[in-house]
Amino acid sequence: MVAEELGVVVEASYEGGFGIVVGSNVDIEDIPIGSYILVSSGRYDYLCLVADVGYKMPIDESLFRYLSGEYSDMVRRYISRRIVNYFVRAIPVGRAGPEGVDKSDTIPSYGSKALIPSQELLSRFYGRFDWRVNYPLGEPKVIGKVEYSIPINIRRMIDLNFGIFGKSGSGKTFLGNLIVAYTMLYNKLARDSDDYIEARFLIFDMHNEYSLDVLDDARRRVAGGVYKLFPDDFVVYTPDSRFASEFRMNLLPIPLYDISSSLLVYVLEPLGVTRAFLDNLSGFENKLRKFFREKSPFGDAGYWVLGLILSKNNIKKFVELGMEGGSHFIEKNYISQRELGNLVDAIEQDIADMGQGALQTFKANRRRLSRLLDMPVSFKRIYKGVMDTVAENLVSRDGRSVIISMGGYEKNLPVYMAIANLIGEALWSRLNQPDMEEVEETNKIIIMLEEAHKFLGRGVSEYSPFGRIAREMRKKGVVVAPIDQKPYELDPDVLSMIWTYIVFALTDDRDIDASLTGIDRPSLYRNIVASLRRGEALVYGYGVSFPVVLKVHDYSRMYRELGDMARGGGEPSIFDDVPG
Amino acid sequence: MNISKYRTGRKAVGEVANILGNNVSVYLYPEAYEDVSMGDFLLITGRKTSFVSVVVKNLHRVRRERSFSLMGMDYEDIKEIYPDIDRLYIYAVEAAIIGTVDLSGKLSIGLGGAPRIHDMVFKMDEEDILEVFRYRDISFDLLKYLEGYVDDDVWVREFFRRNREVLRSLGDGGDILEKLMDTLVWLGVPPATFGKIVSIFIDEVSGGG
Numbered sequence: 001m002v003a004e005e006l007g008v009v010v011e012a013s014y015e016g017g018f019g020i021v022v023g024s025n026v027d028i029e030d031i032p033i034g035s036y037i038l039v040s041s042g043r044y045d046y047l048c049l050v051a052d053v054g055y056k057m058p059i060d061e062s063l064f065r066y067l068s069g070e071y072s073d074m075v076r077r078y079i080s081r082r083i084v085n086y087f088v089r090a091i092p093v094g095r096a097g098p099e100g101v102d103k104s105d106t107i108p109s110y111g112s113k114a115l116i117p118s119q120e121l122l123s124r125f126y127g128r129f130d131w132r133v134n135y136p137l138g139e140p141k142v143i144g145k146v147e148y149s150i151p152i153n154i155r156r157m158i159d160l161n162f163g164i165f166g167k168s169g170s171g172k173t174f175l176g177n178l179i180v181a182y183t184m185l186y187n188k189l190a191r192d193s194d195d196y197i198e199a200r201f202l203i204f205d206m207h208n209e210y211s212l213d214v215l216d217d218a219r220r221r222v223a224g225g226v227y228k229l230f231p232d233d234f235v236v237y238t239p240d241s242r243f244a245s246e247f248r249m250n251l252l253p254i255p256l257y258d259i260s261s262s263l264l265v266y267v268l269e270p271l272g273v274t275r276a277f278l279d280n281l282s283g284f285e286n287k288l289r290k291f292f293r294e295k296s297p298f299g300d301a302g303y304w305v306l307g308l309i310l311s312k313n314n315i316k317k318f319v320e321l322g323m324e325g326g327s328h329f330i331e332k333n334y335i336s337q338r339e340l341g342n343l344v345d346a347i348e349q350d351i352a353d354m355g356q357g358a359l360q361t362f363k364a365n366r367r368r369l370s371r372l373l374d375m376p377v378s379f380k381r382i383y384k385g386v387m388d389t390v391a392e393n394l395v396s397r398d399g400r401s402v403i404i405s406m407g408g409y410e411k412n413l414p415v416y417m418a419i420a421n422l423i424g425e426a427l428w429s430r431l432n433q434p435d436m437e438e439v440e441e442t443n444k445i446i447i448m449l450e451e452a453h454k455f456l457g458r459g460v461s462e463y464s465p466f467g468r469i470a471r472e473m474r475k476k477g478v479v480v481a482p483i484d485q486k487p488y489e490l491d492p493d494v495l496s497m498i499w500t501y502i503v504f505a506l507t508d509d510r511d512i513d514a515s516l517t518g519i520d521r522p523s524l525y526r527n528i529v530a531s532l533r534r535g536e537a538l539v540y541g542y543g544v545s546f547p548v549v550l551k552v553h554d555y556s557r558m559y560r561e562l563g564d565m566a567r568g569g570g571e572p573s574i575f576d577d578v579p580g
Numbered sequence: 581m582n583i584s585k586y587r588t589g590r591k592a593v594g595e596v597a598n599i600l601g602n603n604v605s606v607y608l609y610p611e612a613y614e615d616v617s618m619g620d621f622l623l624i625t626g627r628k629t630s631f632v633s634v635v636v637k638n639l640h641r642v643r644r645e646r647s648f649s650l651m652g653m654d655y656e657d658i659k660e661i662y663p664d665i666d667r668l669y670i671y672a673v674e675a676a677i678i679g680t681v682d683l684s685g686k687l688s689i690g691l692g693g694a695p696r697i698h699d700m701v702f703k704m705d706e707e708d709i710l711e712v713f714r715y716r717d718i719s720f721d722l723l724k725y726l727e728g729y730v731d732d733d734v735w736v737r738e739f740f741r742r743n744r745e746v747l748r749s750l751g752d753g754g755d756i757l758e759k760l761m762d763t764l765v766w767l768g769v770p771p772a773t774f775g776k777i778v779s780i781f782i783d784e785v786s787g788g789g
Contacts, residue, residue, distance in 0.1 A: 058771040059771045059772075059774055059775050070754075071753075071754070071757065071782050071786060074754050074757065074758075075757070075761070075778055078757075078758055078761050082761070082762070082765055083761075083765060083774075
């Protein structure tokens with residue numbers, strides 16, 4: 001039984017929040033962590049989140065050792081009901097008074113009443129969705145039930161970097177699809193708004209859940225990805241040739257033809273090659289370019305990376321890849337197995353000119369480099385500029401959003417990292433071209449980056465293209481949206497550049513602390529993050545008026561109707577009962 | 581409560597000898613000494629007001645100018661040597677007043693006035709004790725006037741033991757226990773005391789004992 005009045009404030013400080021003694025007619029089990037309560041002092045209404053609930057057992061537990069089962073239960077119930085002081089610790093997130101709604105810089109007076117907030121009060125703090133700029137993000141966590149949806153201001157959220165954090169299976173991908181869908185609707189429905197800005201996405205879709213289907217834990221389809229809702233607004237690339245033909249995606253192999261050693265580092269580092277090898281890579285490039293131009297049957301310096309990979313052990317595989325029908329690996333029948341065998345010896349002799357140390361490093365890392373043959377690499381000339389094409393799609397006037405669907409490589413981190421970094425580098429270069437110098441903020445490019453700590457991690461982000469983009473490209477309208485289950489591993493500088501945080505359940509203390517980087521009095525929110533259930537999130541920052549704990553709307557339930565809306569239909573009916 | 585039945589048809593167990601605030605010393609008649617014990621309800625009959633009290637201490641006094649000597653004999657043998665030995669010592673109890681009964685027989689739990697020296701004291705009937713516990717439905721309001729004794733394990737146990745049958749006749753054991761706990765909460769007894777009293781009550785009254 002939930003009472004309207006929950007208790008009274010008996011202790012309060014700005015730093016520590018409010019201590020509320022719960023009334024004896026209220027069942028403590030009705031008050032979940034992270035739910036809203038209202039503290040009314042008569043002068044102000046303080047909207048609060050429950051940060052902690054608890055009680056102290058005032059009776060020595062040894063009493064129960066001497067009681068028979070019947071009486072022990074009865075006494076326990078009595079103590080629970082009449083003797084135990086249940087308390088709630090609440091964090092004020094905002095304050096409403098005659099002068100309006102604002103952050104709270106006061107505390108309520110002693111004896112202020114704690115109540116269950118009404119839908120009207122919540123909407124006073126958070127506003128209402130309008131299906132133009134403000135979209136329904138989720139149901140606030142309340143005691144009991146309230147017909148109200150917390151809106152998120154898409155225009156504000158995409159204006160600056162935002163982050164989505166949470167452990168695996170907590171709901172990040174559902175939310176990601178929802179936000180992208182809302183942004184696409186915003187692109188269509190808010191064009192006449194004063195500060196309209198067109199948004200394009202670059203989505204690194206590790207598990208094909210934006211480009212194909214959103215799956216549940218048992219890998220069953222629960223809804224289509226956002227691409228299926230807005231097929232005309234996206235161009236989808238994949239490194240997986242099977243996916244490319246089966247789902248009509250654009251093939252995006254890792255282009256090794258004529259790649260520079262500075263870019264090749266992004267491909268090789270995830271394979272675990274040694275530091276010494278990478279240090280020598282520029283020297284190997286010079287040597288092998290000359291060799292392939294002057295001494296190889298290719299007669300083309302652009303194939304120099306072949307010289308790094310080829311060994312006696314993999315020649316057969318190399319030829320097979322080249323011979324495969326429709327292969328994107330290399331131009332068919334380019335050279336024979338015998339010729340390749342001769343090449344290996346000749347290359348080693350050439351590298352030996354760099355010294356024995358360089359040769360040893362070269363040979364020692366070749367086994368790791370052989371793994372490239374299991375990756376979707378291509379030596380075909382036509383793919384040389386494929387990453388630039390991806391980048392151009394994002395910046396050109398008639399371009400579209402881009403999804404990189406990893407296809408069958410969804411669990412292959414080296415492939416994912418290579419492709420992401422090469423695209424990042426291409427985008428960085430494109431944004432630095434002269435025609436982008438005077439770019440006005442009429443467009444936004446939002447980079448949704450899964451496993452973000454691999455690119456924006458401590459000691460990594462300084463050098464990675466995404467780190468540079470996050471730091472320097474805000475003025476050119478680029479927004480980086482890290483999606484990660486290990487926010488602690490992100491560079492603190494990157495975390496501090498995030499303006500809207502969407503935090504799902506996290507368990508590691510360090511991850512929880514990192515996810516609360518941008519919130520006022522973070523220690524009060526630690527319990528809340530740790531206790532979030534699947535699909536629940538703490539959202540705070542620029543995109544919402546005040547910190548909020550909510551259950552994100554079920555993307556799969558909205559999917560079909562969002563599709564109708566995208567095609568000019570009405571608003572989703574699941575919100576018919578929710579005042580907009 | 582019918583007071584006249586005590587005055588007319590009962591033998592008093594003693595008289596009020598001293599008044600110590602809300603407590604009274606009751607000197608017992610020698611023959612009644614063994615009938616009165618800690619936890620018993622005593623009725624002190626006054627002229628207008630009678631007082632309900634509960635024995636909180638057993639005492640004994642030595643008459644003036646009489647010193648105690650070890651005898652090493654049975655009491656009956658001692659009596660042959662000192663036939664008036666029962667008059668040489670005073671057997672007494674201390675009782676705490678917990679309620680009053682007016683001339684109409686109306687019981688009130690609480691304090692009101694004080695008895696006089698030599699007021700007659702009677703052991704209360706079970707039906708009158710029942711009335712005390714049934715004061716305002718079922719209550720342990722009397723304990724509010726025995727606050728100084730509720731943390732004494734021995735007294736608490738004796739109180740429940742001496743009144744076990746009356747307490748059991750009040751109704752369901754759980755309901756009575758709840759009323760007891762209500763009173764203890766009202767009294768604000770320390771947690772440890774609360775636990776002890778509840779467990780003793782269950783032991784002596786609600787349980788099998």
